[in-house]
Amino acid sequence: KNEVEQSPQNLTAQEGEFITINCSYSVGISALHWLQQHPGGGIVSLFMLSSGKKKHGRLIATINIQEKHSSLHITASHPRDSAVYICAVRSGNTGNQFYFGTGTSLTVIP
């Protein structure tokens, strides 16, 4: 049983397309994180959110606490957005316990 489920697992898009990656979780949380990992690269934290919506450049993250669901949107996608996007939740029930999704692999074709 996975506490965090992401969809889709793999995604291929044409440059310029609007992209949505979804994350559903089954535990109570104090915060949700979206992480980005480029091939062979390190992991970068994109967003930390516990309610509502955050925007950074072409990236938008939303969370619905009642539905236990978050989405990461990329507007006007670009080949440099090609990476694995990981959803992680910090559980409000067990303090510093974290649960990670297995990631969504995004490829943006020029």
Place this chain on the structure above:
Amino acid sequence: DAGITQSPRHKVTETGTPVTLRCHQTENHRYMYWYRQDPGHGLRLIHYSYGVKDTDKGEVSDGYSVSRSKTEDFLLTLESATSSQTSVYFCAISDWGKGYGYTFGSGTRLTVV
């Protein structure tokens, strides 16, 4: 990433030998974590620390030990490396109480032959 470094970046070692990976931070963050990343599993927590000399196990702690004798350093030791410990290891820091999220190190690729 700025403020957190892992060493070494790559290591090849033989089965049965001890290995220590180092995570060093300059951010004075309270929490430090060791994860391993394997295909099909995503990131899995090995151990974490919530202060100097305060550590706790994660979901895949068997075969690993940690130590944190000062705020800036968190060491991960494989007492007797096995081939199943071949993986990429990431260190991360955070300080939730001050509003800081995750910052990850660049990773250590460990191969046990």
